[in-house]
Amino acid sequence: MDRIRIKQIIAGARIGQLLVVCGWIRSKRESKGVAFIALSDGSTQDTLQLVVPSESAAFNQLHACSTGAAVRVTGTLRESPGKGQKYELEVSGIEVLGTADPETYPLQKKGHSLEFLRDIGHLRPRTNTFGAVFRVRNVLAGAVHNFFQERDFMWVHTPVITSSDCEGAGDLFTVTSLDLDRLPAGSNGSTDFSRDFFGKRAYLTVSGQLEAEFLAMSLGDVYTFGPAFRAENSNTSRHLSEFWMIEPEMAFADIIDDMKLAEDFIHYLCSKVAAECETEIAFFEKFYKNTSLKALGTLSEKPFVRISYTDAVKELGRAKKKFEYPVEWGLDLQSEHERYLTDTVFRGPVIVVDYPRDIKAFYMRQNPDNRTVAAMDVLLPKVGEIIGGSQREERLDVLEQRMEEMEIPHEHMQWYLDLRRYGSAPHAGFGLGFERLVQYITGMPNIRDVIPCPRAPQLIRF
């Protein structure tokens, strides 16, 4: 007989049927006449209540059924007379597949701190919290593809290993097959990377954007969804060294189209999670209080406030609040400024657009005022920046001049400049940090708790 998932049982219409269920024991309550077991199989937030009557042969095996043990159970589904669950399985047979020594099994019936669970990363998906996080993460990942596929964006696979070191974002991890104990010497004490695997220095990608641009400039609308790597020494609840990024890129599009896409995207994802992860969100609402179905519902409809950088600076200048960092046109907005805009002034997501060109990347399109670029950031309450995007500079002369001003060497960028030489066209895109989205929607305080195997400075266990 095939096993059935608890998720399907909860969905209903199986009362009276003989079923086989496999899973891990969460808790057990024993008495003389009857025992109760809460069983989880990861398919859903809910546990299945197993009822083991003392006359059942399974009753003698209860000793091995401690918290954490894996079992295969046969029984008849009944309507539950008790509170807290609709169904329960009246057990006729239990096969203990794997015991879990209660003296050493680290998960208790009680709740654990998120910090402790990080130390047992291989077992934490068995908890309510992490089961919920990873189910929401899965629904979000599926929704990302649905959103773009429904709009005829093509999923493109940009490289993980790259030779491009001028993508603008932080420090890079070097990828090498050289013997690190005997590095070939180059000039003035450096390493000779011409002897390395690729014949030149290679890195883990920090972004697929530049590659996505050339794919957009032939396929039209594309998106990437894959890992990115940053070697920055960032120790915060919002940064990972390895994270997943979504980067749509649209040909024949401007910054207005870009903002529209970003807003539609967030709306879509929130509505999908609200519809498909009701129990998970209800769980987060109850135990972490940083998210709610109601808030998700609002987020999936409410239009985002749009404000120019220049007006945002004016708004901050009017603020009664004392800021630690100065507010002045030309300086980048600090976390406290962004938070003031999202949490106090507009009380919701805000898109800030048209930033000073001197604080933004070389590829962003210069506006007619000659001092701002068509760049936009989507800011969310509490989490801060979740999306950074721009219209790309499609004019060859303007781009070349900008690269010179910012001292970016042209030689490795000829292919990028070619896109402006041959059939150039307006195009725009953005990058969204997937974990920050999961973090925002689940309300998890630390980004290390929304990815199965977090990588950060000094952290690469599991």
Place this chain on the structure above:
RNA sequence: UCCCGGGUAGCUCAGCUGGCAGAGCGGAUGGCUGUUAACCAUCUUGUCGGGGGUUCGAAUCCCUCCCCGGGAGCCA
């Protein structure tokens, strides 16, 4: 990387004006009950983060290193 706050039993934490290392939870055993993080009784648990120093004596004071958390910077 910088600024704060921490590291004591398997977990959460108290003890910190230097003087016998504690509680709750968990776990084990027994009892009881269609139970819901069940309940009652008994029992169980230590490299006080590592190293060095001050002292008759250090979990407690000093130095140093490691790790964790919060905030900042960098960014998504």
